[in-house]
Amino acid sequence: MAISDKHIHILKIAEDLFADKGFDGATVRDIADAAGVNLAMISYYFGSKEKLMESLFTERMSAMKLKVEALIVNPSMSPYEKVETLIDDYVNRVMEKQSFYKIMLCEQVINKNVIVLKLLKELKLSYAKLISELIAEGQRLKIFKKDIDVMLMLNTMTGTATQFIISKEYYKEFNNYKKMPAAEFDVLIIAKLSSHIKNLFKAILGYEQ
């Protein structure tokens, strides 16, 4: 199916609503109203609410894979630089696409749509495999420690970042950032999150600057 501007617009609106209310909580009427289109257009364009969700995942996830793959094979970077770049990229992406990462979080818990599930599994495993190779390369070069639990390490990166987006408001309150403009806060927290996770990875991988 060719993707038109209308498709893209509805996907964006649906993304925000799914993130706010969950898949079951956001009704087709909610989405149609927010997108300013007739109720019937959702079925007309996507076939069904389920398929709308699947389109959203296919659309959003296709962009993710390529970037990581390109980074890993880049020959001009050391494993150490690759790890740091990986973290920067990940943190930036999560902060930029908070709605979608919220949806991913819920879908991983709920496990209902088999197509979404398959996409998530594919992404997760291929991601872990790629990073494993990167780590192995660093271990051959004696930059990284032996016996790294790659998935646990990745859990720490994804967990810390996603945990942050769902408790962002508490973070602001606890650290007195309430009056800071949203844009300024985002810049600040991206830097904080990145350096925090890099610090953790340094401990896990055992490298020194």
Next chain:
Amino acid sequence: MAISDKHIHILKIAEDLFADKGFDGATVRDIADAAGVNLAMISYYFGSKEKLMESLFTERMSAMKLKVEALIVNPSMSPYEKVETLIDDYVNRVMEKQSFYKIMLCEQVINKNVIVLKLLKELKLSYAKLISELIAEGQRLKIFKKDIDVMLMLNTMTGTATQFIISKEYYKEFNNYKKMPAAEFDVLIIAKLSSHIKNLFKAILGYEQ
């Protein structure tokens, strides 16, 4: 309202269903059927589906608070020991109560029930405050580094653990644990998770054994 065995039984069933299908995805009929009670009993016992959820949160969260508080004020432990115990306790609790932690995760994303939201906020902030005092104590004793971002540190603990429970199956597949009995795997992974997080905290807090 006094809590009877029936209350407890329904709560347990509802907990598992909410974790599997989400609050909106699990219907009152689902819960009644799974609990082996008549549909009307849910309203009779709890008032409504929403209040059932609230009861679940009040019930499950009341147990959590006390334990942490008791640990923090314990005078016979050093800050270092307290941190390590805290991690052990947390990892054990998450692994033991996976269903409830899944629900908490989704509810934090979705933010609908104001009472649940209030309980979550209270827990999160009071938790952060308690740990802050513990960290401050360690800093006075020159055991921990200066300038610790307590909430980011806690995000890493909770994020790593919750991320693990939602990607457990991928972890098994990736590390060839598929044939291991579930109980054995749980023991193994609790140990792995604990030592992993302790290692991270060592890097954050800067202490040495």
Next chain:
DNA sequence: GATAAATTCAAACAAATGTTTAACTTTGCG
């Protein structure tokens, strides 16, 4: 500008949902 295809719309549809009702059964207690 005529014709066909694509798009949009209000209305209708059937199924599912949370909740209530009112009758019935069980329990507790003097």
Next chain:
DNA sequence: CGCAAAGTTAAACATTTGTTTGAATTTATC
């Protein structure tokens, strides 16, 4: 026992839900 309270039930209720329909309108093509 007698009887009131508590517990249980099947049925009904009013909404809400995702989806479809068939007519109207717009767009594209010749």
